[in-house]
Amino acid sequence: MLKKTIVVMLILMLAGCSSGLSDKHESTEKNSRKEAAKEAKNFLLIGVDSRGEKDSRSDAIMLARYEPSGEAIKLVSLMRDSYVKIPDYDKTYSKLNHAYYIGGADLLKETIEQNFEIKIDHTAVIDFNGFVEVLDTLAPDGLEVEVTEAMIDDMNLNLASGKQKLHGEELLAYVRFRHDDQSDFGRVDRQREVLELIKNEMKSSLTSVEGIAKSPELIKKVMNDIDTDLQVDEVLALATAFILNPVTEVESMRIPVENSFTDKMSNHAGAVLQLxxxxxxxxxxxxxQGEESIEVNG
Structure with missing residues (x-):
């Protein structure tokens, strides 16, 4: 669903901040953060199913790994129905996206770290309104995707099936669509597809003279729709690394991997994926590639 939001967020954080901002009186802490930005980082990217409401669930959950010295961003889609142990939850286990519902980004981060033994350095969150704004900002002419008859009926589109250009609200519906035999797994595939398209849009925009000139305004507008724990100097340091070592490839995978889960029913959580x-x-x-695990409590 909002997974493409994921790539938008990461690419924005890494590529979009070549705004020329500077701080003449940088503190030791800021210098330390800039040095840290030169290291490999794991990001938790979250798309939430709300339009500003207080209570919401994470509709898209993705891990992204960026190594400043490398040429690829690695993206891992985490299925929201994965049955996981949630820290301090009274029923102990539930769907992964329930962690966000009861404890926000912090609890979701902790849940993923403990269940999958991976350290997360930063988080970023975007909701439906933000997603639509971001897509219309980054791709004002729309993105070309394959639309099926089932999607047209479900999304109430006045289009023919086949390759079509969709815009913000339509793309939101496209990535959230799951009323076919692929269900959530199909959604993950479409999220990856849109992420790749967004990456290409960003690359095209930021490598042109006109695009570079407009980048400060573009990034400022997009970042207004994203809630992240990254500081401005960290974003700029990452952007510098990105410019010096451009990302040319997006590698992706899905968790759970094939043949590593079973469909189960939980009395309190409903249909879940037992991993x-x-x-x-x-x-x-x-x-x-060699990511160090962290100690899992419990």
Missing amino acids: DFAENISALKEFF
């Missing part, structure tokens, strides 16, 4: 955690933790570590 083989050992297999999925191993796959995640391998994908992130």
Whole structure:
């Protein structure tokens, strides 16, 4: 659903901040953060199913790994129905997206760290309104995707099936669509597709003279729609690393990996995915190439 929001957020944080801002009186803390930005970082990117309401669930959950010395961003889609242990939750286990509902980004981050043995450095959150604004800002002419008859009926589009250009609200419906035999798994695939398209849009925009000139205004507008714990100097340091070592590839995977889960019913959570955690933790570590695990409590 909002997973493409994910890539938008990451690419914005990494590529979009070449605004020329500077601080003549940088503190030691800021210098330390800039040095840290040169290291590999794991981001938790969250798309929430709300339009500003207080209570919401994470509709899209993705981990992104960026290594300033590398040429690829690695994206991992975490299925929201994964049955996980939530810290200090009275029923102990529930769907992964329930962690956000009861404890926001902090609890979701802690839940992922403990269940999948991975350290998360930063988080970023965007809701439906923000997603639509971001897409219309980054791709004002729309993005071309494959639209099926089922999508047209579900989204009430006045279009023919096949390749069509969709815009903000339509793209939101496109990535959230799940009324076919692929269900949530199909949504994950479409989220990856839109992320790749957004990456290409950003690359095209920021490598042109006109795009570079407009980038400060563009980034400022987009960042207004994103809630992140990154400081401005951290964003700029990451942007510098990105410019010096441009990302040319987006690698992706899904958790749970194939044949590593079973469909189950929970009395309190409903239909869930029961994961083989050992297999999925191993796959995640391998994908992130040597990512150090953290100690899992409990």
